[in-house]
Each structure stands twice: as C-alpha cells, then as structure tokens.
Amino acid sequence: xxxxxxxxxxxxxxxxxxxxxxxxxxxxxxxxxxxxxxxxxxxxxxxxxxxxxxxxxxxxxxxxxxxxxxxxxxxxxxxxxxxxxxxxxxxxxxxxxxxxxxxxxxxxxxxxxxxxxxxxxxxxxxxxxxxxxxxxxxxxxxxxxxxxxxxxxxxxxxxxxxxxxxxxxxxxxxxxxxxxxxxxxxxxxxxxxxxxxxxxxxxxxxxxxxxxxxxxxxxxxxxxxxxxxxxxxxxxxxxxxxxxxxxxxxxxxxxxxxxxxxxxxxxxxxxxxxxxxxxxxxxxxxxxxxxxxxxxxxxxxxxxxxxxxxxxxxxxxxxxxxxxxxxxxxxxxxxxxxxxxxxxxxxxxxxxxxxxxxxxxxxxxxxxxxxxxxxxxxxxxxxxxxxxxxxxxxxx
Amino acid sequence: xxxxxxxxxxxxxxxxxxxxxxxxxxxxxxxxxxxxxxxxxxxxxxxxxxxxxxxxxxxxxxxxxxxxxxxxxxxxxxxxxxxxxxxxxxxxxxxxxxxxxxxxxxxxxxxxxxxxxxxxxxxxxxxxxxxxxxxxxxxxxxxxxxxxxxxxxxxxxxxxxxxxxxxxxxxxxxxxxxxxxxxxxxxxxxxxxxxxxxxxxxxxxxxxxxxxxxxxxxxxxxxxxxxxxxxxxxxxxxxxxxxxxxxxxxxxxxxxxxxxxxxxxxxxxxxxxxxxxxxxxxxxxxxxxxxxxxxxxxxxxxxxxxxxxxxxxxxxxxxxxxxxxxxxxxxxxxxxxxxxxxxxxxxxxxxxxx
Ligand SMILES: Cc1cc2nc3c(=O)[nH]c(=O)nc-3n(C[C@H](O)[C@H](O)[C@H](O)COP(=O)(O)OP(=O)(O)OC[C@H]3O[C@@H](n4cnc5c(N)ncnc54)[C@H](O)[C@@H]3O)c2cc1C
Numbered sequence: 175x176x177x178x179x180x181x182x183x184x185x186x187x188x189x190x191x192x193x194x195x196x197x198x199x200x201x202x203x204x205x206x207x208x209x210x211x212x213x214x215x216x217x218x219x220x221x222x223x224x225x226x227x228x229x230x231x232x233x234x235x236x237x238x239x240x241x242x243x244x245x246x247x248x249x250x251x252x253x254x255x256x257x258x259x260x261x262x263x264x265x266x267x268x269x270x271x272x273x274x275x276x277x278x279x280x281x282x283x284x285x286x287x288x289x290x291x292x293x294x295x296x297x298x299x300x301x302x303x304x305x306x307x308x309x310x311x312x313x314x315x316x317x318x319x320x321x322x323x324x325x326x327x328x329x330x331x332x333x334x335x336x337x338x339x340x341x342x343x344x345x346x347x348x349x350x351x352x353x354x355x356x357x358x359x360x361x362x363x364x365x366x367x368x369x370x371x372x373x374x375x376x377x378x379x380x381x382x383x384x385x386x387x388x389x390x391x392x393x394x395x396x397x398x399x400x401x402x403x404x405x406x407x408x409x410x411x412x413x414x415x416x417x418x419x420x421x422x423x424x425x426x427x428x429x430x431x432x433x434x435x436x437x438x439x440x441x442x443x444x445x446x447x448x449x450x451x452x453x454x455x456x457x458x459x460x461x462x463x464x465x466x467x468x469x470x471x472x473x474x475x476x477x478x479x480x481x482x483x484x485x486x487x488x489x490x491x492x493x494x495x496x497x498x499x500x501x502x503x504x505x506x507x508x509x510x511x512x513x514x515x516x517x518x519x520x521x522x523x524x525x526x527x528x529x530x531x532x533x534x535x536x537x538x539x540x541x542x543x544x545x546x547x548x549x550x551x552x553x554x555x556x557x558x559x560x561x562x563x564x565x566x567x568x569x570x
Numbered sequence: 571x572x573x574x575x576x577x578x579x580x581x582x583x584x585x586x587x588x589x590x591x592x593x594x595x596x597x598x599x600x601x602x603x604x605x606x607x608x609x610x611x612x613x614x615x616x617x618x619x620x621x622x623x624x625x626x627x628x629x630x631x632x633x634x635x636x637x638x639x640x641x642x643x644x645x646x647x648x649x650x651x652x653x654x655x656x657x658x659x660x661x662x663x664x665x666x667x668x669x670x671x672x673x674x675x676x677x678x679x680x681x682x683x684x685x686x687x688x689x690x691x692x693x694x695x696x697x698x699x700x701x702x703x704x705x706x707x708x709x710x711x712x713x714x715x716x717x718x719x720x721x722x723x724x725x726x727x728x729x730x731x732x733x734x735x736x737x738x739x740x741x742x743x744x745x746x747x748x749x750x751x752x753x754x755x756x757x758x759x760x761x762x763x764x765x766x767x768x769x770x771x772x773x774x775x776x777x778x779x780x781x782x783x784x785x786x787x788x789x790x791x792x793x794x795x796x797x798x799x800x801x802x803x804x805x806x807x808x809x810x811x812x813x814x815x816x817x818x819x820x821x822x823x824x825x826x827x828x829x830x831x832x833x834x835x836x837x838x839x840x841x842x843x844x845x846x847x848x849x850x851x852x853x854x855x856x857x858x859x860x861x862x863x864x865x866x867x868x869x870x871x872x873x874x875x876x877x878x879x880x881x882x883x884x885x886x887x888x889x890x891x892x893x894x895x896x897x898x899x900x901x902x903x904x905x906x907x908x909x910x911x912x913x914x915x916x917x918x919x920x921x922x923x924x
Contacts, residue, residue: 175637175846176572183571243571434922448922451914457922458913459868462861469573469839476573488839491832551828552821559804559827561818 177472183243190251193222201257207295207337216260216292224248225260226290229270234287242479253424263334265289265296268412269342272359276400276408285340285361297364299329299343299386300409306331307549309344310353310406314388316345316360318395323347323360325368325391331543335371335384338364348403357405362393378535379519423467426500429533430464433457433507436525440510447510460503467495487558494550497540504534573839575641582634583641589618590649596891599650603753603894608652615653616682624663625680629673631663636783640790640845647794647902650894652754656784657688657718657725664783665725665733665776671768672735675723687721688784689713689760693731693777694907704728708764709736715905719747719758726760726767731774734767741765752901754894779848781906782859786844788902789859789866793834793841795895795902796870799877800830802892806881817880826876833869840865860916863902864909870899 179187200218202211219225220236227245229235238244252259270289273282288294305312314327325345335341341364348356364371368391373381400408437448437457447453470488477485507530508515517523518531541547555561575583593611602608615621624639625631639660646653653659662679666672666686678684691714692701702711713726724736736743742765747758771777804827807818817823844862847855874896878885885892907915917923 175574175576175842175850177846177850179571449924454917454923455910455913458861458864458917459909461916462865462913465843465858465861466836466840466865469843470836472573472843473839476571479571480574482574487831487835491835494828495832495836548825551825551832554828554831555824558831561804561807561824561827562816564819564821565815 179243179247183247186244187247187251190224190248191255193224194251194255194257198255198257207261207263207292207334212261213292215258216290219260220290224252226266229274229286229290233274233282234290242475246475250424253428261290261292263295264298264342265294265340268298269296272342272399272408272412275411276359280396281361281399294340295334295338296340296342297332297335297338297386299332299335299341301331302328303330307546309409310357312344312346312357314343314345315349316347316358316393318347319392321395323393323395323398325360325362325388325393327388329386329388331374331383332386333383335364335386336373336381340364341386342399344405344409347405351403354406355403357409358402359399359405359408360393361397361399362391366391366393368392376535376539378532423464423471423496426464426496426503427468429500429503430461432526433460433503433510436507436530437510440514440525442512453510456506456509460499460506463499464503467499470495487554490554490558491550493545494547494554497537498547501534501537501541504530504537508534573842575637575842579638579641582638583645585618586615586620586642586645587648589614590645590651594649594651596894599652599754599891599894602652606756608654611651612653612682620653620655621659621682622680624660625676626663626667629663629667629676629680631676631680635845636786636848637842637845640786640841643787643790644794644797644841647791647796647898648798650754650795650798650898652756654685654687654718654721656787657716657721658684658686660787661688661690661725661780661784662686662723665770665780666735669735669768669770672770675735678722684723685718685721687716687718687724687758687760689716689724689736690727690733690777690780690784691715691906692729693727693781695911696729702726702728702762704730704732704734707766707769708742709734709762709767710764711762713760713762715748715750716745716758716760717755717905719756720745724760725770725780726762727777730772731777732772733770733777733780735770736760736762736765736767740767750901751897752894754898755901778856782855783848785859785863785906785912786841786848788905789837789844789863790841792866792870792899792902793837795898796830796834796837796866796873799873799892799895799899800827800834802895803827803830803877803880806884810882823880826880830873830876833872837866837869856919857916860907860912860919863907864912864916867903867909867912871903874899 200215202209202215206212216225223236223238226235227238228240231237266289270286273286300309302312302314316323316325341362343360344357345360346356347358368389370387372385374383374385375381438446440447474485474488511525514523518528556563593614619632620642622631623634627633646655658679666676675684679686700712700714702709702713722738726734726736742763744761745758750757807823808816810817840862844858847858878892878896881892884890
C-alpha cells in the first residue's frame with residue numbers, strides 16, 4: 175500500500191491548482207450547451223490539457239500520453255475547486271472514444287474536433303419501445319437504396335435529442351441475421367428530413383429525453399461506423415465507458431459532506447438534526463458505505479495504473495452500488511428535512527436550491543438508465559461469479 | 571500510488587490459506603467444537619510465524635504491519651479456523667511491545683507457547699454489573715466475553731481507560747468458560763478480587779488504539795467468513811438441481827449471489843484501507859476502524875442469512891456445517907462494539923455531535 179502519488183504528480187497537481195486559481199473567473203456560471211462562455215471555457219481547457227487530454231492533436235485534442243493518475247488529479251482538483259471540467263455529454267463521453275477505436279480516418283477528422291469543441295452536439299439513439307434491456311432486439315430498420323441508407327422506426331428515451339445536431343444510432347440492416355449480428359451503427363444529422371422529435375417529460379419535471387421517429391430518413395452510405403452488421407460490437411465498446419462513469423464515488427463524497435452541513439443547519443424544534451441519534455446513525459451508515467466505495471474505487475484505479483489484475487468484480491459492481499448508494503443518500507437528505515423535504519419548484523422553503531429532491535429522483539433515472547440494477551445483477555452473477563445464463567424460452 | 575497488496579503480502583495470505591485448507595476441514599472444526607483443543611493448529615501456525623507477525627524484530631518477532639495481520643485474520647475467517655489470534659497474536663504485541671516486564675511473555679507469544687486473552691469488551695459498553703475498577707494498583711470486578719480463553723495472561727481494561735496485564739494464576743483471579751454461539755472461538759469470564767496486575771498503560775489513547783486494531787481484525791475475519799459463505803453458495807447453486815435445472819439458472823438465486831458479491835467486494839478494499847490506516851494514517855485510524863467493523867458487520871449479517879437461504883434446508887442443518895460461518899460472523903458483530911455503538915463512536919470522533 176502506497177497512497178501517495180509521488181513528487182512528479184504532486185508537482186503536476188500544483189500546476190492544476192495554479193491554473194484553476196488563475197482562471198477561475200473565466201469559468202462559465204451556468205451549464206448552457208451552446209453558451210459562448212461555455213465554449214470559450216472548453217477551448218481554454220483543451221489548450222491547457224485539462225479536457226480532451228489524451229485525444230491526438232490532429233483530431234483536436236491536447237495529445238498527451240495517457241496517464242491515469244494525471245487525469246485523476248485533474249478531476250480531483252476541478253472537483254475541489256468546484257469548477258466545471260468542461261463539456262460532457264454523450265458525444266464526448268461515448269462517441270469520441272468509439273470513433274477513436276473503430277472509426278475511419280475520415281470520420282475521426284470530420285467528427286471528433288467539432289464534438290470536443292462543443293460545436294457538434296450528439297444524442298444516443300439506442301433504446302426503442304420494444305428494445306430496452308434487451309437492446310439487441312431493436313427493430314428500427316435501415317435498407318440500402320443506391321448510395322443511401324433509408325431509416326424507418328422509432329427510438330425512445332433519447333436524451334438531448336431536441337438539442338442535438340447529430341445522432342449515433344443503432345439500426346437493423348440485416349433482418350435475416352441472428353439478432354446480435356444484424357445491427358449497424360449509423361451517424362446522421364438530426365435535421366435530416368423524416369425525423370420527428372417529441373419530448374418526454376421525466377419525473378423531475380424536466381423534458382430531457384424524447385421519442386424520435388424516423389420516416390424514410392436518408393443517410394449517406396459511408397456514415398456507418400465499423401462494418402455492416404458489426405454495430406453491436408461497436409456499441410458495446412462504449413457501454414463499458416458509460417458504466418465506468420456512473421455513480422462516481424468522489425461526487426458521492428461531496429454530496430455526503432453537503433448532507434452533513436445540511437444536518438448541522440436543519441433543526442427540529444430548535445435542535446439540529448445531527449443531534450438526533452437516529453438520524454445521526456443513518457448518516458454514519460451512509461458514511462461507512464461511501465468509504466467502502468471510495469476504497470473500492472482506489473483499488474480499481476491502482477490496478478489500472480499499475481496494470482495489475484484481479485479487480486474484475488470490483489469494477490462490475492460499480493454501476494449497481496454507486497447509483498443505488500447515491501439515490502439512497504439523496505433520499506435520506508429528503509427525510510432529514512421532514513415536510514420541508516417536499517418543497518419543490520418555486521417553493522420559498524427550498525434547501526440547497528431543491529437539489530436534494532431533484533437528485534433523489536434523477537438518480538432513480540440513473541439506476542434504470544445504462545442497464546438497470548437487475549441487468550447489472552445478471553452481469554455480476556454471470557461474468558463475475560460464473561453462474562449460468564437462464565435457459566432460453568422457445569417461442570411458438 | 572499502489573492501493574493493493576505487495577508480493578510478500580500475497581504470499582503470506584497464500585501460505586496461511588494453503589495451510590488452513592490442508593488442516594482445517596469441517597471434521598477438524600467439529601472436533602474442536604467438541605474438545606476445544608487447537609494445540610496442533612496453533613503449533614502449525616507458529617511455524618508459519620503467525621504469532622510472531624506483529625511482535626517487533628527487536629523482541630524476537632517478525633515485525634510486520636497491521637495489514638499483514640488483517641490478511642491472516644481474513645484467512646482464519648475464511649476457514650472458520652480456531653486459533654488464539656485476536657488476543658495473543660494481535661492485541662498482545664500491540665499493547666505489550668516495549669514494556670520491560672512483558673519481554674519474556676512476548677518472546678513466548680512469538681514462539682507460540684503463551685496465550686494472552688483479551689478482556690477489554692467493557693470499554694465498548696459495559697453490560698449489567700460487568701466492568702473492572704483499578705484502585706491502588708489492584709483490580710476488582712468482572713470482564714465478560716474474554717477472547718482466546720483459556721489463556722496464560724489477560725489484557726484487562728479498567729473503567730478509566732487503563733490497561734493491565736493479569737496473570738491467570740495470580741491471587742484473586744477466578745475464571746470460567748462462557749458458551750457462545752460460535753464454537754470456534756472459546757470465550758470466558760474473568761472475576762477479579764483485589765488482583766495485583768502489571769500496569770500496561772493509564773492512557774486511554776493506548777486502549778483506544780488497541781480497540782481500533784482488534785476491531786479491524788474482527789472486520790477482516792468477517793470478510794473472510796462472508797467470502798467463504800458466498801463461494802459455498804455459488805458452488806452449491808451450480809450443483810443443486812430443481813425443476814430439471816441447476817438452481818444457479820434461477821434469477822432469484824443469481825440475484826441473491828450478485829447482491830452478496832456486490833456488497834462484499836468493496837469490503838475487501840475497505841479492510842485493506844482500514845488496516846493500512848492503523849499504521850500510516852493516525853488521524854483517520856479510529857473513524858475508519860469504527861466504520862469498517864460496523865459496515866462489515868452489516869454486510870456479514872446479510873451474507874450469512876442470504877448464503878444460508880441459497881442452500882435451502884441443507885443450509886439450516888448441522889450436516890453441512892455452514893452454521894459455523896454464520897455464527898462466526900455473528901460473534902464478530904457483537905464483540906467489541908455493535909454497529910450502532912461504532913457508528914456513534916465514529917460520529918463523536920468527528921465532532922459531529924456536541
Ligand atoms: C434518465 C434516462 C436517460 C436515458 N437516456 C437514454 C439515451 O440517451 N439513449 C438511449 O438509447 N436510451 C436511454 N435511456 C434508456 C435506458 O437505457 C433504458 O431505459 C434501460 O436500458 C431499460 O430499458 P427499458 O426502459 O425498456 O426497461 P425494460 O427493459 O422494459 O425493463 C423493465 C423492468 O424489467 C426488468 N428486466 C428487463 N429485462 C430483465 C432481465 N433479463 N432480467 C431481470 N430483469 C429484467 C428491468 O430491470 C426493469 O426493472 C435512458 C433512460 C433513462 C432512465
């Protein structure tokens with residue numbers, strides 16, 4: 175066990191801190207996607223290697239050698255300084271890594287740089303009304319007609335479809351092949367004729383995801399990533415990226431600290447909630463679980479840095495445990511507030527700008543999205559514990 | 571940056587694991603539950619250097635760290651192995667190192683020829699009329715649920731946070747065994763009447779550290795026992811058939827196992843971290859030790875129940891012996907602070923309450 179990062183890395187940490195102090199005023203206040211201040215900030219971060227760090231220069235990144243600890247230090251310091259670490263979103267977090275791995279040279283040159291700069295916004299068109307957990311049964315079709323794919327069908331739960339310029343979309347191109355082998359990964363513009371977007375309001379009241387309908391949408395033939403019929407493999411390359419990023423324990427720790435502050439200030443009959451043993455015990459229970467997940471995360475980080483194995487299970491459980499823990503933590507904060515916990519929207523008694531109720535619900539969305547908790551348990555038992563799959567039901 | 575075990579630590583864990591796999595099968599556990607004789611096992615573990623692990627090199631020991639000891643505790647828990655580990659191999663070297671009067675005793679401990687029981691349970695909440703008072707250099711009172719029983723010496727905590735070394739043969743000492751659910755951990759009661767003891771420390775911080783260390787060891791023991799129960803449950807589920815298929819194909823069973831694994835896996839890193847903190851992060855050690863023991867107690871309880879359920883009626887029988895692990899986890903949970911007690915201590919140590 176050696177928990178220090180060493181002098182080279184501590185010097186790097188100091189650099190990051192200096193940058194944050196010098197540039198704090200230039201950070202955008204809100205999170206507006208196309209807001210000029212946000213785009214300026216993103217540009218500054220890339221130039222200094224704090225965003226798009228390991229993406230090659232020729233594709234608009236900073237071009238540093240991958241160094242997990244440096245990336246980690248950047249994340250830690252930006253979180254500590256409570257500054258935005260630049261744009262996220264499915265284009266940057268999912269499509270860019272996929273293109274780097276599976277895209278053609280032309281696709282990399284065309285798409286990666288504007289995506290990184292925040293000028294090209296993407297949405298992820300995977301789920302369908304008939305294909306959620308069983309994603310491979312998707313039925314949106316694409317048929318080749320001359321030099322174009324003709325896409326027909328419907329997607330659902332498509333986050334930010336209403337804001338996106340482009341979509342990366344799974345479609346069935348080989349209707350006669352076995353279900354995993356008949357899928358292709360297409361890229362197309364969201365203003366292509368034949369696309370209709372209908373917003374879906376989620377339980378928080380926001381309309382962040384959508385239904386997306388395709389009627390004879392014509393897509394140039396070369397806007398496919400990977401070979402025809404290889405879309406499942408292409409998509410799976412990035413599902414891993416997504417699961418690693420959900421339920422991050424550092425974010426959970428800062429919420430835990432905010433919860434402690436809340437309990438110190440919130441009172442019942444004049445007594446701070448934290449002085450009530452029952453509430454204090456629930457807080458301590460959560461603190462113990464957060465500590466366990468942080469240790470788990472450090473162990474996984476270390477095995478990635480040092481190239482040692484043995485952390486397969488420690489990674490597999492991350493999405494399940496991380497999102498469930500966070501949901502419970504936010505829900506406990508609502509309990510801490512009693513009736514005040516009901517406050518929502520413009521209620522004058524809101525605490526923390528209403529973030530507790532909001533995040534409590536939002537994290538239920540993350541428990542479901544990106545592979546539900548039940549699907550995670552299937553994965554843990556099958557890949558982690560070597561238990562057999564359920565026998566297939568023969569239809570008809 | 572390296573969050574994990576060194577090669578030497580992996581080797582130590584493998585060696586102890588191999589020895590216990592060879593020597594401690596269910597028959598051996600049952601025999602110990604009947605006759606309480608673990609001399610052969612302790613002798614074998616002594617040959618592997620286990621009782622000398624935490625004894626400083628200057629005192630004839632191996633001088634390793636708490637993390638190494640935690641790996642041994644985990645292996646003992648995994649095999650539900652009887653051994654005078656907590657008091658003799660952990661508490662004694664931690665408390666007695668550097669104490670001139672205990673030099674000979676520590677050498678005997680390191681050699682595996684002396685046993686030291688741990689009688690500090692009352693420092694984590696005294697029940698009924700239990701508790702020991704020190705007055706004018708003499709100890710009077712009762713210590714319950716003393717570990718490593720019967721021992722040659724006992725480490726006894728008094729009501730003011732002092733620590734004493736009591737010889738079992740000293741005048742005024744009487745003792746008797748206490749039956750507990752866990753037949754792999756012989757436990758006793760000490761009654762002291764004006765007993766002359768060797769003072770170890772009058773600094774409550776020393777007792778506090780002893781509690782931190784032994785709590786992490788109990789958590790590590792639970793980690794091992796819980797892992798063993800999960801492994802047994804998964805193996806059983808793959809073998810046992812019902813409705814013409816292995817029960818491991820039933821999702822209800824798979825999800826029980828996945829939930830156990832998802833709970834246990836972070837515990838491994840947590841125990842390593844807590845054990846590391848004992849030696850290297852003094853300002854975090856107490857809170858981390860409390861949280862680790864409390865969290866492992868909760869996870870252990872869930873795993874003990876769930877793994878038993880996966881085995882169906884077999885799990886409930888004496889035939890399979892699964893209950894030895896169930897009870898071991900239960901013992902670790904109650905000893906030296908229940909989860910509620912530990913979480914309150916963690917809150918107070920962080921000054922979260924006035
Ligand atoms: C906030 C949010 C954002 C999202 N954003 C996007 C997006 O941008 N793009 C996109 O493509 N998708 C998105 N999704 C969709 C998400 O991936 C799906 O909702 C998810 O995969 C579950 O599919 P489903 O909703 O059809 O539920 P279903 O698959 O119908 O599941 C319903 C219930 O059945 C259970 N179940 C299903 N199959 C099994 C099984 N084999 N074993 C055990 N239980 C099972 C599930 O666990 C669940 O409890 C988003 C979802 C949410 C909540």
